[in-house]
Amino acid sequence: MSGRENAEFKNALRDIASHAHSLDSPFDRVRCAEWVRKLISLPDDNLETAKVRNEYAQLLRIQVRNRLIHGPFGSSPPDSHIGLCSLPEALGAMIGHQIPFLPRTGRIQPVLHHKSPDGRAYISAKQIPGGGVFVYMAVSPDGLE
Secondary structure, eight states: OOHHHHHHHHHHHHHHHHHGGGOSOHHHHHHHHHHHHHHHHSOOSSHHHHHHHHHHHHHHHHHHHTTOOOGGGGSOOOOTTSOOOOHHHHHHHHHHHHSTTSOOOOOOOOSEEEEOTTSSEEEEEEEOTTSOEEEEEEEOSSOOO
16 A cells, blocks of 8 residues: 555645635534545555545545535445445446436446556456456556555
């Protein structure tokens, strides 16, 4: 687990804490606290979970600074023992519920993703609906972090 993701998360939490009191609605302040508790409870032992946690924290940070909680934060977070789906998945599902004629979205997940132990290479492959595979590969002489 990278220290950069943890530092980014801690900075977002500090910013949320310093601006949460300015939310107009007491319900929004409670919901904000619930989401912060949920995000803190997520394990940070792998990079994917940390990235999902940071995506939610950054969006909550923006919303709290603008003094308006909406989107996935409009309701309470899922149960504490359930992890969060990625933010794009959650937003896609939310839009799908609001616009009924859009096709339903499924889980967004690569078929394969792997980072080399030294951090110099990354490969991800995802199946394209209707046939085919999308492959992304990155190589760096200095490492990806």
